[in-house]
Amino acid sequence: MRIVVYPHELGMGGSQLNAVELAGAVRDLGHDVLVFGRRGALVERVEELGLEFVEAPPPGKRPSPSTARALRALVQERAVDLVHGYEWPPTLDAVLAFPGGRHTAIVSTVMSMSVPPFIPRSIDLVVGTEQIADAERRSGRARVSVIEPPVDLAHNHPTSGDASAFRAAHQLDLHALTVVSVARFARELKLEGTLTAIEVIGRLARSTPVQLVLVGDGPARDDVARAAAAANAVAGRRAVVLTGQLDDPRPAYAAADIALGMGGSALRALAFGAPLIVQGEQGFWRTCEPSSLDQFLWTGWYGVGEGTHVGAAAFDAALSPLLTDAARRAELGAFGLTVVRERFSLTRAAEVQAGIYAEAASSPASYARASEAAAYARYARYYGAKRVRRALGRESMDDFNAKPVAGRGTR
Structure with a gap:
C-alpha cells in the first residue's frame, strides 16, 4: 500500500x-x-x-x-x-x-x-x-x-543516551538527585504543572540535594524562566536548570533519577528505566506503580486533580518518598520499563x-x-x-x- x-x-x-x-x-x-x-x-x-x-x-x-x-x-x-x-x-x-x-x-x-x-x-x-x-x-x-x-524501543532504551555528557554540558550538580521533564512549554495543559514542580523543587532544594532539569521550549518559556529564577533564589543555588529544546532528548532521559511527564514523553521516560510521576491538570500528580496502572491505561498518561490549590501538596507527596528511597526508585523504574516493553512497543x-x-x-x-x-x-x-x-x-x-x-x- x-x-x-x-x-x-x-x-x-x-x-x-x-x-x-x-x-x-x-x-x-x-x-x-x-x-x-x-x-x-x-x-x-x-x-x-x-x-x-x-x-x-x-x-x-x-x-x-x-x-x-x-x-x-x-x-x-x-x-x-x-x-x-x-x-x-x-x-x-x-x-x-x-x-x-x-x-x-x-x-x-x-x-x-x-x-x-x-x-x-x-x-x-x-x-x-x-x-x-x-x-x-x-x-x-x-x-x-x-x-x-x-515508543521506539530500539531508539529509546536505558543505554541510548550519554547521561554523563549531558550532566557535564549543563553543569548539573553530581551530588543531587536529578528530576527531569521533557515537554513543550505550552500555556495549555502543561504550564500549571511545570510551574508547580519548579516551586516545590525550589523549596525542597534548600535542605535536600535535588535539582529539576526542564528540557524544552515554547510560548510559555518566559513564564518558566521567571519561575525558575525565583525558585533558584529561594533555594540559594541552581536547583532548576533550563536546557532549551534538544533535538535528541535521550541523554536527558538517561540522566533522570526521577522523571515527570504526560503522554508520549511519560512513556519514553519509562523506556529509560526511570521512576515516573505522571503530570496532569488541576493539581494532578500520581506515581506510576502497579496500583495506578489501570487508571493510566484508561485515561492515558494524564489526569485531572481536585484543583490547582492542591497541586503543590500532591506533587510533594509523590516526589518526597522517591527522593529518600533508592530501592523504591529502582523498583518502580524496573516496573515501568516492563510495562513499556510489553504494551507500548x-x-x-x-x-x-x-x-x-x-x-x-x-x-x-x-x-x-x-x-x-x-x-x-x-x-x-x-x-x-x-x-x-x-x-x-x-x-x-x-x-x-x-x-x-x-x-x-x-x-
Missing part, C-alpha cells in the same frame, strides 16, 4: 514524533510510506529513518487550499492509496483535497485530550486512550480505534496501524459528502466563535487540550 503520513507540524512534539516513528515502522512491514509536511526539527528523524520527505507549501490559514492542492497533486503523481493526517488541520486538508466519493482513503489520528467535533464522523479515527475512544463512540462515531503513544503499534489502513482502504467510499458538509459547518461555527473571542480580547486555547475528556468522569 502507498501511504502519505501528514503530521500537523514537524517541530519537536509527541504527536508528530509518533507520526514519524510509526511511519517508519509501517514501512518496515512492507508498505511504501512518505512523510508530507512543513519542514521542522523532526525532518532529521525522518531522514534518519530512511523515509522520503516531501515539503508542503506554507499553510496560511488552516485548512489550507494551497496545501490541499499540493497534497492532491502528490497523491495523483504517486498513485497513493491512503492519506493519514495527524490532528485536525491535516485531516481537514485531506478532506478538502479529496471530497466525498473519491477513491483515496483518509485516516485521522488525534492525540489531543479531546477530539474536535468538526472531524467528519465517516473518517477512520485513531485516538490515544480508551476513554477518549469510548466518548467518541458514545457520541455516535462508529469508526474509532485506539493506538496508545508508542512501536512494532506492536505499527501492526495495529497497518490493520486500520487495510480496513480504511477497503471502504473509501464511506467518506460521505453529507458527513463532510456537517463537519465543515461545525468548523465554521468554531472558527466564527474564535474570531469573536479574539475581537473581544478573550482569545482562548484552541488545540482541544483545553477541554480534556479525562476531566469528564471515570470508567
Whole structure:
C-alpha cells in the first residue's frame, strides 16, 4: 500500500514524533510510506529513518487550499492509496483535497485530550486512550480505534543516551538527585504543572540535594524562566536548570533519577528505566506503580486533580518518598520499563496501524459528502466563535487540550 503520513507540524512534539516513528515502522512491514509536511526539527528523524520527505507549501490559514492542492497533486503523481493526517488541520486538508466519493482513503489520528467535533464522523479515527475512544463512540462515531503513544524501543532504551555528557554540558550538580521533564512549554495543559514542580523543587532544594532539569521550549518559556529564577533564589543555588529544546532528548532521559511527564514523553521516560510521576491538570500528580496502572491505561498518561490549590501538596507527596528511597526508585523504574516493553512497543503499534489502513482502504467510499458538509459547518461555527473571542480580547486555547475528556468522569 502507498501511504502519505501528514503530521500537523514537524517541530519537536509527541504527536508528530509518533507520526514519524510509526511511519517508519509501517514501512518496515512492507508498505511504501512518505512523510508530507512543513519542514521542522523532526525532518532529521525522518531522514534518519530512511523515509522520503516531501515539503508542503506554507499553510496560511488552516485548512489550507494551497496545501490541499499540493497534497492532491502528490497523491495523483504517486498513485497513493491512503492519506493519514495527524490532528485536525491535516485531516481537514485531506478532506478538502479529496471530497466525498473519491477513491483515496483518509485516516485521522488525534492525540489531543479531546477530539474536535468538526472531524467528519465517516473518517477512520485513531485516538490515544480508551476513554477518549469510548466518548467518541458514545457520541455516535462508529469508526474509532485506539493506538496508545508508542515508543521506539530500539531508539529509546536505558543505554541510548550519554547521561554523563549531558550532566557535564549543563553543569548539573553530581551530588543531587536529578528530576527531569521533557515537554513543550505550552500555556495549555502543561504550564500549571511545570510551574508547580519548579516551586516545590525550589523549596525542597534548600535542605535536600535535588535539582529539576526542564528540557524544552515554547510560548510559555518566559513564564518558566521567571519561575525558575525565583525558585533558584529561594533555594540559594541552581536547583532548576533550563536546557532549551534538544533535538535528541535521550541523554536527558538517561540522566533522570526521577522523571515527570504526560503522554508520549511519560512513556519514553519509562523506556529509560526511570521512576515516573505522571503530570496532569488541576493539581494532578500520581506515581506510576502497579496500583495506578489501570487508571493510566484508561485515561492515558494524564489526569485531572481536585484543583490547582492542591497541586503543590500532591506533587510533594509523590516526589518526597522517591527522593529518600533508592530501592523504591529502582523498583518502580524496573516496573515501568516492563510495562513499556510489553504494551507500548512501536512494532506492536505499527501492526495495529497497518490493520486500520487495510480496513480504511477497503471502504473509501464511506467518506460521505453529507458527513463532510456537517463537519465543515461545525468548523465554521468554531472558527466564527474564535474570531469573536479574539475581537473581544478573550482569545482562548484552541488545540482541544483545553477541554480534556479525562476531566469528564471515570470508567
